[in-house]
Amino acid sequence: MSTTNYSDQTKAVHAGLEHGPELSIVPPIYQTSTFRFHSADHGARLFSGEEQGYIYTRLGNPTIEGLEKAVSVLENGYKSMACASGMAAIHTVLATFLNAGDHVVCSESVYGPTTTLLNTFFKRFNIEVSFVDSSNLELIKTALKPATKMIYIETPGNPTLAISDLTAIAGIARQVGALMVVDNTFSSPILQKPLDFGADVVLHSLTKFINGHADVVGGIVVARTEEHYLQMRKVLNLTGGVIDPFNAFLVHRGIKTLAIRMKTHCENARKIAAFLEDHPAIQSVSYPGLPSHPQHELAARQMKDFGGMISFEVKGGLEAGKVVMDNVHLCQLAVSLGGVESLIQHPASMTHAGMKKELRVQAGISDGLVRLSVGIEDADEIIADLDLALNKTGR
Numbered sequence: 001m002s003t004t005n006y007s008d009q010t011k012a013v014h015a016g017l018e019h020g021p022e023l024s025i026v027p028p029i030y031q032t033s034t035f036r037f038h039s040a041d042h043g044a045r046l047f048s049g050e051e052q053g054y055i056y057t058r059l060g061n062p063t064i065e066g067l068e069k070a071v072s073v074l075e076n077g078y079k080s081m082a083c084a085s086g087m088a089a090i091h092t093v094l095a096t097f098l099n100a101g102d103h104v105v106c107s108e109s110v111y112g113p114t115t116t117l118l119n120t121f122f123k124r125f126n127i128e129v130s131f132v133d134s135s136n137l138e139l140i141k142t143a144l145k146p147a148t149k150m151i152y153i154e155t156p157g158n159p160t161l162a163i164s165d166l167t168a169i170a171g172i173a174r175q176v177g178a179l180m181v182v183d184n185t186f187s188s189p190i191l192q193k194p195l196d197f198g199a200d201v202v203l204h205s206l207t208k209f210i211n212g213h214a215d216v217v218g219g220i221v222v223a224r225t226e227e228h229y230l231q232m233r234k235v236l237n238l239t240g241g242v243i244d245p246f247n248a249f250l251v252h253r254g255i256k257t258l259a260i261r262m263k264t265h266c267e268n269a270r271k272i273a274a275f276l277e278d279h280p281a282i283q284s285v286s287y288p289g290l291p292s293h294p295q296h297e298l299a300a301r302q303m304k305d306f307g308g309m310i311s312f313e314v315k316g317g318l319e320a321g322k323v324v325m326d327n328v329h330l331c332q333l334a335v336s337l338g339g340v341e342s343l344i345q346h347p348a349s350m351t352h353a354g355m356k357k358e359l360r361v362q363a364g365i366s367d368g369l370v371r372l373s374v375g376i377e378d379a380d381e382i383i384a385d386l387d388l389a390l391n392k393t394g395r
């Protein structure tokens with residue numbers, strides 16, 4: 001059905017679901033690697049592109065296409081490509097648009113493996129990167145070079161939750177002829193639609209909020225134009241990092257509740273952030289929904305709500321951070337985020353332990369920083385769990 005004039009909450013339930021000849025409410029899962037041709041001529045027409053149809057699942061599959069359509073609809077994009085993971089999505093974008101000698105300006109507060117991918121793999125191909133605090137437009141402008149081909153933004157940034165101005169950065173990118181890419185994983189299209197602010201390409205780790213149930217690894221890239229879509233599709237078809245049909249089905253099922261899940265993630269996070277800000281064991285709290293957040297007003301302008309991610313610093317540094325990790329019961333001690341269950345982790349001893357301390361601290365990741373992905377459990381029960389663990393730090 002066409003969902004064009006509906007709200008996101010309704011679109012999330014229906015977008016990309018074609019009922020097929022049997023009119024089943026949930027479409028069948030095309031768990032197949034390949035598709036039969038009616039005749040030699042039919043096969044030839046599909047291969048030449050004269051006729052549209054399915055050939056082989058790496059190149060296209062109805063179940064995967066259903067998921068792609070749903071995300072394109074929610075992001076207001078042209079078309080999208082579902083990938084085997086968020087990293088496969090990021091690789092697809094970088095490998096499509098960057099050539100030897102190109103320069104990239106990238107948010108410094110960005111998913112750890114994205115930094116490593118740029119600094120190691122793409123460096124081998126003579127691609128240079130400047131990491132900057134992208135919440136400061138002057139720093140982006142200063143980092144630009146004649147060879148700048150791409151501005152890569154994560155907002156809210158991971159794990160500091162710094163907010164970058166999408167409209168202003170899109171303007172800068174347009175001025176210098178660079179492509180603007182946004183990793184929108186932390187917001188999901190329900191809270192923020194970067195293409196509407198002028199970004200060229202949006203990507204997600206489907207593993208997080210979009211699937212929302214911590215049972216699939218996947219990624220997706222959404223293009224604003226047909227030209228960009230065709231360029232990236234060609235690369236993905238050849239490099240092969242596509243999602244599997246069953247995982248695509250699971251993610252598409254997850255999307256049906258995305259809007260209502262995001263609503264609860266945001267409501268819970270708002271309450272928990274306020275509780276944390278008043279707690280004596282806490283040094284500081286970073287949540288875009290708090291008036292104390294340095295870019296609170298910008299977040300209010302470009303996001304529909306402030307999301308489910310909170311970072312906070314406990315007094316007492318590394319040791320106190322570990323005490324909190326070891327004393328929560330309802331919040332699960334695990335990396336990843338965006339699922340229905342609350343997850344807590346300690347970047348200095350976990351996700352960002354591999355980073356040099358001075359670089360880590362410069363990127364806003366202090367020893368006592370804790371990252372919380374607020375789930376959809378009862379907010380008061382999450383608060384009680386955190387309160388007990390924080391009180392164990394002896395502050």
Ligand SMILES: *Cc1c(COP(=O)(O)O)cnc(C)c1O
Binds near residue numbers: 085185204217218219
């Ligand atoms: C998890 C994550 C990724 C990578 O996704 P995978 O599915 O783990 O490959 C990229 N960006 C952000 C912001 C993430 O949180």
